[in-house]
Amino acid sequence: MLLEITDLAVEVNGKRVLKDIDLTIKEGETHVLLGPNGSGKSTLFMSILGFPKYKIVNGSILFKGENITNLNTTERVKRGIGVSFQNPPAIRGVNLKDLLKVESGQNIKDENLTPEMQLLADKLKFDEDFLERDVNLGFSGGEVKRSEILQLLAQKPDFTMFDEPDSGVDIENVELLAEEINMLLDKDKKPGQRMRSGLLITHLGYILNFVGADMAHVLMDGKIACSGNPSEILDDIRKEGFKGCVECAKCITKS
Numbered sequence: 001m002l003l004e005i006t007d008l009a010v011e012v013n014g015k016r017v018l019k020d021i022d023l024t025i026k027e028g029e030t031h032v033l034l035g036p037n038g039s040g041k042s043t044l045f046m047s048i049l050g051f052p053k054y055k056i057v058n059g060s061i062l063f064k065g066e067n068i069t070n071l072n073t074t075e076r077v078k079r080g081i082g083v084s085f086q087n088p089p090a091i092r093g094v095n096l097k098d099l100l101k102v103e104s105g106q107n108i109k110d111e112n113l114t115p116e117m118q119l120l121a122d123k124l125k126f127d128e129d130f131l132e133r134d135v136n137l138g139f140s141g142g143e144v145k146r147s148e149i150l151q152l153l154a155q156k157p158d159f160t161m162f163d164e165p166d167s168g169v170d171i172e173n174v175e176l177l178a179e180e181i182n183m184l185l186d187k188d189k190k191p192g193q194r195m196r197s198g199l200l201i202t203h204l205g206y207i208l209n210f211v212g213a214d215m216a217h218v219l220m221d222g223k224i225a226c227s228g229n230p231s232e233i234l235d236d237i238r239k240e241g242f243k244g245c246v247e248c249a250k251c252i253t254k255s
Protein backbone atom coordinates (compact mmCIF):
# COMPACT_ATOMS: atom_id res chain seq x y z
CA MET A 1 0.00 0.00 0.00
CA LEU A 2 1.38 3.41 -0.90
CA LEU A 3 -0.86 5.59 1.27
CA GLU A 4 -2.91 4.37 4.19
CA ILE A 5 -4.99 6.86 6.16
CA THR A 6 -6.84 5.48 9.16
CA ASP A 7 -9.48 7.18 11.32
CA LEU A 8 -8.03 10.61 10.62
CA ALA A 9 -9.44 13.69 12.34
CA VAL A 10 -8.02 17.16 11.67
CA GLU A 11 -8.58 20.57 13.26
CA VAL A 12 -7.83 23.93 11.68
CA ASN A 13 -7.76 26.96 14.01
CA GLY A 14 -9.61 24.92 16.64
CA LYS A 15 -12.35 23.83 14.20
CA ARG A 16 -12.82 20.11 13.44
CA VAL A 17 -12.70 20.01 9.62
CA LEU A 18 -12.03 16.30 8.93
CA LYS A 19 -13.29 13.27 10.85
CA ASP A 20 -13.21 9.47 10.53
CA ILE A 21 -11.23 9.57 7.28
CA ASP A 22 -10.17 6.13 6.02
CA LEU A 23 -8.44 6.16 2.65
CA THR A 24 -6.03 3.72 1.05
CA ILE A 25 -4.27 4.19 -2.26
CA LYS A 26 -2.18 1.44 -3.82
CA GLU A 27 0.92 1.85 -5.98
CA GLY A 28 -0.12 2.84 -9.50
CA GLU A 29 -3.64 3.97 -8.61
CA THR A 30 -5.25 7.32 -9.33
CA HIS A 31 -8.06 8.42 -7.03
CA VAL A 32 -10.41 11.37 -7.34
CA LEU A 33 -11.72 13.50 -4.51
CA LEU A 34 -15.13 15.08 -5.07
CA GLY A 35 -17.32 17.09 -2.74
CA PRO A 36 -19.12 20.40 -2.29
CA ASN A 37 -17.29 23.63 -1.50
CA GLY A 38 -15.98 23.66 2.05
CA SER A 39 -16.30 19.89 2.57
CA GLY A 40 -12.60 19.54 3.43
CA LYS A 41 -10.87 18.44 0.22
CA SER A 42 -7.98 20.92 0.36
CA THR A 43 -7.70 20.34 4.10
CA LEU A 44 -7.12 16.64 3.43
CA PHE A 45 -4.31 17.53 1.00
CA MET A 46 -2.68 19.87 3.51
CA SER A 47 -2.95 17.25 6.24
CA ILE A 48 -1.31 14.59 4.04
CA LEU A 49 1.43 17.11 3.29
CA GLY A 50 1.83 17.93 6.99
CA PHE A 51 1.27 21.67 7.09
CA PRO A 52 1.52 22.69 10.78
CA LYS A 53 -1.77 24.64 10.74
CA TYR A 54 -3.62 21.36 10.05
CA LYS A 55 -3.57 19.64 13.42
CA ILE A 56 -4.03 15.88 13.39
CA VAL A 57 -6.06 15.15 16.51
CA ASN A 58 -6.74 11.48 15.78
CA GLY A 59 -5.70 8.68 13.46
CA SER A 60 -2.63 7.99 11.36
CA ILE A 61 -1.08 8.43 7.93
CA LEU A 62 1.21 5.70 6.63
CA PHE A 63 3.26 6.25 3.48
CA LYS A 64 5.08 3.27 1.96
CA GLY A 65 4.41 1.51 5.26
CA GLU A 66 6.05 4.21 7.38
CA ASN A 67 4.04 6.20 9.90
CA ILE A 68 4.50 9.82 8.76
CA THR A 69 1.76 11.32 10.97
CA ASN A 70 4.28 13.30 13.01
CA LEU A 71 6.82 14.09 10.29
CA ASN A 72 7.21 17.66 9.04
CA THR A 73 6.41 18.68 5.45
CA THR A 74 10.04 18.62 4.26
CA GLU A 75 10.46 15.04 5.44
CA ARG A 76 7.21 14.00 3.73
CA VAL A 77 8.27 15.64 0.46
CA LYS A 78 11.65 13.86 0.70
CA ARG A 79 9.80 10.54 0.95
CA GLY A 80 8.03 11.19 -2.36
CA ILE A 81 4.87 13.23 -1.73
CA GLY A 82 4.18 16.10 -4.13
CA VAL A 83 1.37 18.58 -4.61
CA SER A 84 0.10 20.95 -7.24
CA PHE A 85 -1.65 23.78 -5.38
CA GLN A 86 -4.77 25.57 -6.48
CA ASN A 87 -3.38 29.02 -5.67
CA PRO A 88 0.34 28.75 -4.97
CA PRO A 89 2.09 31.86 -3.64
CA ALA A 90 4.45 33.97 -5.74
CA ILE A 91 8.12 33.60 -4.80
CA ARG A 92 9.78 36.97 -5.23
CA GLY A 93 13.49 36.79 -6.06
CA VAL A 94 13.44 33.12 -7.17
CA ASN A 95 13.04 32.49 -10.87
CA LEU A 96 11.33 29.43 -12.31
CA LYS A 97 14.51 28.11 -13.92
CA ASP A 98 16.45 28.11 -10.63
CA LEU A 99 13.56 26.49 -8.78
CA LEU A 100 13.43 23.75 -11.42
CA LYS A 101 17.18 23.15 -11.00
CA VAL A 102 16.74 22.74 -7.24
CA GLU A 103 13.70 20.50 -7.61
CA SER A 104 15.39 18.24 -10.15
CA GLY A 105 18.52 17.92 -8.02
CA GLN A 106 20.68 19.95 -10.41
CA ASN A 107 23.37 22.41 -9.31
CA ILE A 108 21.80 25.87 -9.17
CA LYS A 109 25.02 27.34 -10.66
CA ASP A 110 24.57 25.33 -13.89
CA GLU A 111 23.77 27.71 -16.72
CA ASN A 112 21.24 25.47 -18.45
CA LEU A 113 18.56 23.05 -17.38
CA THR A 114 19.30 19.39 -18.07
CA PRO A 115 18.25 18.40 -21.63
CA GLU A 116 15.42 16.34 -20.12
CA MET A 117 14.05 19.29 -18.12
CA GLN A 118 14.52 21.66 -21.06
CA LEU A 119 12.45 19.32 -23.22
CA LEU A 120 9.65 19.30 -20.65
CA ALA A 121 9.76 23.11 -20.37
CA ASP A 122 9.52 23.38 -24.17
CA LYS A 123 6.62 20.93 -24.21
CA LEU A 124 4.76 22.98 -21.61
CA LYS A 125 5.44 26.10 -23.69
CA PHE A 126 7.82 27.91 -21.32
CA ASP A 127 10.43 29.87 -23.28
CA GLU A 128 13.73 31.19 -21.91
CA ASP A 129 12.30 34.61 -21.03
CA PHE A 130 9.50 33.00 -19.08
CA LEU A 131 11.87 30.68 -17.19
CA GLU A 132 13.76 33.79 -16.00
CA ARG A 133 10.63 35.21 -14.36
CA ASP A 134 10.03 35.06 -10.60
CA VAL A 135 7.89 32.03 -9.73
CA ASN A 136 4.16 32.79 -10.08
CA LEU A 137 4.70 36.57 -10.02
CA GLY A 138 2.19 37.93 -12.51
CA PHE A 139 1.64 34.47 -14.05
CA SER A 140 -1.83 34.01 -15.55
CA GLY A 141 -4.09 31.32 -14.03
CA GLY A 142 -3.22 28.82 -16.76
CA GLU A 143 0.51 29.63 -16.55
CA VAL A 144 0.44 28.95 -12.79
CA LYS A 145 -1.07 25.48 -13.42
CA ARG A 146 1.49 24.66 -16.13
CA SER A 147 4.32 25.87 -13.90
CA GLU A 148 3.08 23.68 -11.01
CA ILE A 149 3.06 20.61 -13.26
CA LEU A 150 6.54 21.43 -14.61
CA GLN A 151 7.85 21.65 -11.04
CA LEU A 152 6.29 18.27 -10.24
CA LEU A 153 7.92 16.78 -13.34
CA ALA A 154 11.24 18.00 -11.96
CA GLN A 155 10.60 16.32 -8.58
CA LYS A 156 8.97 13.11 -9.88
CA PRO A 157 7.09 12.29 -6.66
CA ASP A 158 5.77 8.77 -6.08
CA PHE A 159 2.48 10.22 -4.89
CA THR A 160 1.09 13.45 -6.32
CA MET A 161 -1.92 15.43 -5.20
CA PHE A 162 -3.52 17.78 -7.73
CA ASP A 163 -5.85 20.49 -6.43
CA GLU A 164 -8.18 21.32 -9.32
CA PRO A 165 -5.54 21.09 -12.05
CA ASP A 166 -8.03 22.05 -14.77
CA SER A 167 -9.62 25.12 -13.19
CA GLY A 168 -8.88 28.29 -15.14
CA VAL A 169 -7.14 26.40 -17.96
CA ASP A 170 -8.29 26.72 -21.59
CA ILE A 171 -9.39 23.66 -23.59
CA GLU A 172 -6.14 23.25 -25.56
CA ASN A 173 -3.99 23.56 -22.46
CA VAL A 174 -6.12 21.10 -20.44
CA GLU A 175 -5.13 18.39 -22.92
CA LEU A 176 -1.50 19.41 -22.65
CA LEU A 177 -1.63 19.42 -18.84
CA ALA A 178 -3.40 16.07 -18.84
CA GLU A 179 -0.58 14.55 -20.92
CA GLU A 180 1.93 15.67 -18.30
CA ILE A 181 -0.28 14.53 -15.41
CA ASN A 182 -0.50 11.13 -17.13
CA MET A 183 3.29 11.07 -17.31
CA LEU A 184 3.48 11.81 -13.56
CA LEU A 185 1.07 8.96 -12.89
CA ASP A 186 2.84 6.33 -15.05
CA LYS A 187 -0.19 6.10 -17.36
CA ASP A 188 2.07 5.15 -20.28
CA LYS A 189 2.60 1.82 -18.48
CA LYS A 190 0.11 -1.03 -18.10
CA PRO A 191 -2.00 -0.77 -14.89
CA GLY A 192 -0.13 -3.58 -13.11
CA GLN A 193 3.25 -1.99 -13.88
CA ARG A 194 2.48 1.52 -12.65
CA MET A 195 4.25 2.61 -9.48
CA ARG A 196 3.27 6.29 -9.21
CA SER A 197 -0.07 7.24 -7.70
CA GLY A 198 -2.21 10.31 -7.46
CA LEU A 199 -5.13 11.98 -5.74
CA LEU A 200 -6.96 14.59 -7.73
CA ILE A 201 -9.54 17.18 -6.69
CA THR A 202 -11.93 18.13 -9.45
CA HIS A 203 -15.25 19.95 -9.34
CA LEU A 204 -16.59 19.37 -12.81
CA GLY A 205 -14.68 16.22 -13.72
CA TYR A 206 -13.58 17.59 -17.11
CA ILE A 207 -9.96 16.50 -16.56
CA LEU A 208 -11.19 12.89 -16.19
CA ASN A 209 -11.89 12.85 -19.93
CA PHE A 210 -8.11 12.80 -20.33
CA VAL A 211 -6.76 11.33 -17.08
CA GLY A 212 -8.17 7.95 -16.10
CA ALA A 213 -9.08 7.35 -12.45
CA ASP A 214 -9.51 4.07 -10.58
CA MET A 215 -11.64 5.24 -7.69
CA ALA A 216 -13.59 8.30 -6.57
CA HIS A 217 -14.40 9.45 -3.05
CA VAL A 218 -17.08 11.96 -2.08
CA LEU A 219 -16.26 14.14 0.90
CA MET A 220 -19.26 15.62 2.73
CA ASP A 221 -18.91 17.70 5.90
CA GLY A 222 -15.39 16.43 6.50
CA LYS A 223 -16.23 12.72 6.12
CA ILE A 224 -15.88 10.32 3.20
CA ALA A 225 -19.54 9.65 2.51
CA CYS A 226 -19.09 7.37 -0.47
CA SER A 227 -16.40 5.70 -2.60
CA GLY A 228 -16.76 3.97 -5.94
CA ASN A 229 -16.45 4.05 -9.70
CA PRO A 230 -15.49 7.61 -10.80
CA SER A 231 -17.74 7.90 -13.86
CA GLU A 232 -20.77 6.40 -12.08
CA ILE A 233 -20.34 8.71 -9.10
CA LEU A 234 -19.85 11.78 -11.33
CA ASP A 235 -22.97 10.84 -13.29
CA ASP A 236 -24.97 10.54 -10.08
CA ILE A 237 -23.69 13.89 -8.78
CA ARG A 238 -24.68 15.54 -12.07
CA LYS A 239 -28.16 14.02 -11.91
CA GLU A 240 -28.92 14.08 -8.21
CA GLY A 241 -26.46 16.45 -6.57
CA PHE A 242 -24.06 15.40 -3.80
CA LYS A 243 -26.80 14.45 -1.34
CA GLY A 244 -28.58 12.18 -3.83
CA CYS A 245 -25.29 10.63 -4.90
CA VAL A 246 -24.22 9.51 -1.43
CA GLU A 247 -27.61 7.91 -0.86
CA CYS A 248 -27.31 5.73 -3.96
CA ALA A 249 -26.81 1.96 -3.89
CA LYS A 250 -23.67 1.84 -6.06
CA CYS A 251 -21.42 3.26 -3.38
CA ILE A 252 -18.94 0.89 -1.81
CA THR A 253 -18.85 2.72 1.51
CA LYS A 254 -21.44 4.79 3.22
CA SER A 255 -21.27 6.73 6.43
Ligand SMILES: Nc1ncnc2c1ncn2[C@@H]1O[C@H](COP(=O)(O)OP(=O)(O)OP(=O)(O)O)[C@@H](O)[C@H]1O
Nearest residue numbers: 012013015017035036037038039040041042043044
Ligand atom coordinates in the same frame (compact mmCIF):
# COMPACT_ATOMS: atom_id res chain seq x y z
N1 LIG B 1 -7.46 28.53 8.35
C1 LIG B 1 -8.74 28.20 8.53
N2 LIG B 1 -9.45 28.68 9.58
C2 LIG B 1 -10.74 28.35 9.77
N3 LIG B 1 -11.41 27.51 8.98
C3 LIG B 1 -10.77 26.99 7.94
C4 LIG B 1 -9.40 27.29 7.65
N4 LIG B 1 -9.03 26.59 6.54
C5 LIG B 1 -10.13 25.90 6.16
N5 LIG B 1 -11.15 26.14 6.98
C6 LIG B 1 -12.53 25.63 6.86
O1 LIG B 1 -12.50 24.24 6.66
C7 LIG B 1 -13.56 23.84 5.79
C8 LIG B 1 -12.98 23.01 4.65
O2 LIG B 1 -12.22 23.85 3.79
P1 LIG B 1 -11.47 23.26 2.52
O3 LIG B 1 -10.73 24.39 1.90
O4 LIG B 1 -10.70 22.07 2.92
O5 LIG B 1 -12.71 22.83 1.61
P2 LIG B 1 -12.73 22.34 0.10
O6 LIG B 1 -13.57 21.12 0.07
O7 LIG B 1 -11.35 22.23 -0.44
O8 LIG B 1 -13.52 23.55 -0.58
P3 LIG B 1 -13.52 24.14 -2.10
O9 LIG B 1 -14.21 23.13 -2.95
O10 LIG B 1 -14.36 25.39 -1.93
O11 LIG B 1 -12.10 24.44 -2.50
C9 LIG B 1 -14.25 25.13 5.35
O12 LIG B 1 -15.39 25.33 6.14
C10 LIG B 1 -13.22 26.20 5.62
O13 LIG B 1 -13.82 27.47 5.89
